[in-house]
Amino acid sequence: MLLGVEMKDEHFTILLADDDEDDRMFFQDALDELLVSATLHVVSNGLDLMLFLKDHLHQLPQVIFLDLNMPSKSGAECLAEIKKHKKLSKIPVIIYSTSANPDVMESLYNMGALYYVRKEGDFSNLKSVIGKALTLWQQNSSRQPHRSNFLVLL
Incomplete structure (x- = not known):
């Protein structure tokens, strides 16, 4: 059970970038x-x-938490590439970033990101927001929410 909500799968795979x-x-x-x-x-x-x-097309993660500001290739570039790939496009991507730029959030929503989670400075808040994002992902069967619910808040 996660934050009072029973998870559908007993065990799942998360990829954090x-x-x-x-x-x-x-x-x-x-x-x-x-x-x-x-x-x-x-x-x-x-x-x-x-x-x-x-390398793991045969056993993909069930959800990706994706930081935006990374070396070599940004999170936004990765999201675009994931959404263009037939098999990868089905993986729910939750943006996990310190950024709060509304224009960037709008662009990522339009690119197909599932949710946007701001990294919290306080561990208790971080734990809560990650738990909430996972619960929403499970409850909504990976369907992108309305734009007004894209940003996961405590």
Whole structure:
């Protein structure tokens, strides 16, 4: 159970693409504390993300958390590439960023991102917002919400 909502799958696979080592560690800690039964794969830049996906076409992650500001290839570039690929386009992508630019959020929504999660400075808030994003993803069966519900707030 996650934040009072029963998860549909007993175990699922998450792919986190984030170049910041601390952010990757906090994400893993948040999943551990949420008691989410998930396998977390981690890549540290956009090129590695796309290589991982293409190398795992037979067993893709069920959801991707994607940082925007990464070396080699940005999160936005990765999202565009994912959404253009027939098989990859079905993977829900949740943007996971410190940025709060409304124009960027609008563009990412239009590109097909599922949700937008702002990285929280406080661990308790970070844990809550990750849990909420996972719950929304499960409840909505990976359907993109109305634009007004794109940004996941506490």
